[in-house]
Amino acid sequence: VAKTSLTSPPWPEVKLPDPVEEAKYHAEVVQKVNKMIATGQYGRLFAVVHFASKQWKITSEDLIMMDNVLEAECGDRIRMEKVLLVGADDFTLIGRPLLGKDLVRVEATVIEKTESWPKINMRFRRRHNYQRKKIIMNPQTVLRINTIEIFPCLS
Amino acid sequence: MVLLSAPRWLRSRLTDRFWRVQEVLKYARHFRGRKNRCYKLAVRSVRRAFVKSTKARREKKRILRALWITRIEAASLEHGLKYPTFISNLLKSQVELNRKVIADLAIYEPKTFKSLAALAQRRRQEGFLAALGDGKEPEGIFSRIVHHY
Numbered sequence: 001v002a003k004t005s006l007t008s009p010p011w012p013e014v015k016l017p018d019p020v021e022e023a024k025y026h027a028e029v030v031q032k033v034n035k036m037i038a039t040g041q042y043g044r045l046f047a048v049v050h051f052a053s054k055q056w057k058i059t060s061e062d063l064i065m066m067d068n069v070l071e072a073e074c075g076d077r078i079r080m081e082k083v084l085l086v087g088a089d090d091f092t093l094i095g096r097p098l099l100g101k102d103l104v105r106v107e108a109t110v111i112e113k114t115e116s117w118p119k120i121n122m123r124f125r126r127r128h129n130y131q132r133k134k135i136i137m138n139p140q141t142v143l144r145i146n147t148i149e150i151f152p153c154l155s
Numbered sequence: 156m157v158l159l160s161a162p163r164w165l166r167s168r169l170t171d172r173f174w175r176v177q178e179v180l181k182y183a184r185h186f187r188g189r190k191n192r193c194y195k196l197a198v199r200s201v202r203r204a205f206v207k208s209t210k211a212r213r214e215k216k217r218i219l220r221a222l223w224i225t226r227i228e229a230a231s232l233e234h235g236l237k238y239p240t241f242i243s244n245l246l247k248s249q250v251e252l253n254r255k256v257i258a259d260l261a262i263y264e265p266k267t268f269k270s271l272a273a274l275a276q277r278r279r280q281e282g283f284l285a286a287l288g289d290g291k292e293p294e295g296i297f298s299r300i301v302h303h304y
Contacts, residue, residue, distance in 0.1 A: 014280045046264070048256050055256045057263075084252055085260075085267070092267045094274070097251040119212075122205035131202065 030154050033091050038152040042088035045148045047106055050082040050098075058106070058145045070141045072110050078143070080106040086150055093150070105149045112142040223254040230261035234272035244275035247282070 001007070036042065046059045052066040072078060083104045086093045093099060115137040124131045158164050176194050182204065183190055183197040190196040228238035245252070250271070252260075261268045 011283075014283050016280060016284065048252060048260075055253050057256050057259045084250075084256075087264060087267050089266075092264075092270055094250060094271070096249040120205050121209050122202065123209070124202055124206045133205070 033093075034152045034154045036091065037150055037154075042090065042150075045086060045088050045150065047083055047087075047104065047148050048085035049080045049106055050084055051080055055084065058148070060145055060147050062145055063111070064108070064143045064145065066141050066143070067116070067138050068141065069113070069139045070110060070143075074110050074113060076110050077146070078108045078110065080108060086148070093154075100153075102153055103151060105147075105151075107146045107148075108143045109146055110141060111144050112140075114140050114142075116140050220254060223258040226258040226261060227254060230258075230268055231272055231275075234269060236272055236275060240279060241272065241275045244278040244282070245271065248274055248278045250274070 044059055046057060048055055048057050051064075052068055052070075054066070056064055058064065070078075081101055083099045083106060084095050084097060086099060086104050093103070116139075118135045118137050121134040121136055122131065156167075158167055179201055180191075180194065180197055182201045185191070186197070186200055190200040224238065227241065231238055231241040252271075257268070257271070260271070
């Protein structure tokens with residue numbers, strides 16, 4: 001039968017690779033990454049952590065400031081549990097949506113608990129003699145990320 | 156000062172006018188023109204500045220989100236995907252990274268962003284195949300031809 005413009009659908013045909021071969025390839029890659037983690041062939045690790053209702057992209061030795069109070073004293077070590085992504089130079093581990101607690105460990109210390117600089121809230125309506133001024137100082141906490149560690153328990 | 160009788164109250168004068176004026180002028184020192192020196196002009200400018208800063212604090216969240224979206228769109232177009240495709244397929248693959256973090260990854264971790272784009276592309280193709288189905292006719296229909304009598 002001759003090929004017309006309506007023989008095949010107008011969208012490009014999509015072919016997925018063979019599932020058996022793909023499973024083999026995936027297992028190989030996982031083995032390789034596991035070995036790399038076990039032997040420690042990675043440089044600096046970065047992680048994406050969900051903390052204080054925000055997501056932060058962090059590495060070791062960096063400072064984080066959040067606009068709220070943390071119920072921990074200064075100098076307490078904290079472990080952050082909701083890790084979404086961990087990566088190094090050659091590999092990344094993407095969580096769906098979170099990574100396991102036995103796979104990553106992110107430690108941080110509370111350094112400072114202060115108030116923010118005085119922010120001024122002002123409302124003004126012209127010609128109506130209405131103005132309100134309020135000074136707001138939010139409590140802030142500063143954390144330092146000590147370490148990010150990964151363990152070779154991929155499967 | 157504690158003034159203990161009415162005659163003393165009547166005789167009191169305002170003594171800290173300088174500091175009340177400085178309280179306002181200190182916020183106007185970096186303005187342009189006479190409004191950084193003259194109190195009457197400065198009061199109006201400082202009031203407008205405070206009101207604008209309160210409103211801007213609410214707009215900043217919208218502006219930053221639009222900026223992140225623009226950056227993610229640019230980065231995903233480099234990998235051959237459009238922004239709505241990228242984001243919807245990432246969400247369907249249960250990756251819940253927000254736009255701020257994806258924009259940071261696109262700038263500082265290009266390899267990671269490339270892998271996210273590949274993940275989104277693969278999920279898109281799987282979605283197409285699932286939607287197209289097997290190519291057979293659906294059950295329960297015995298004829299596709301309509302007879303007009």
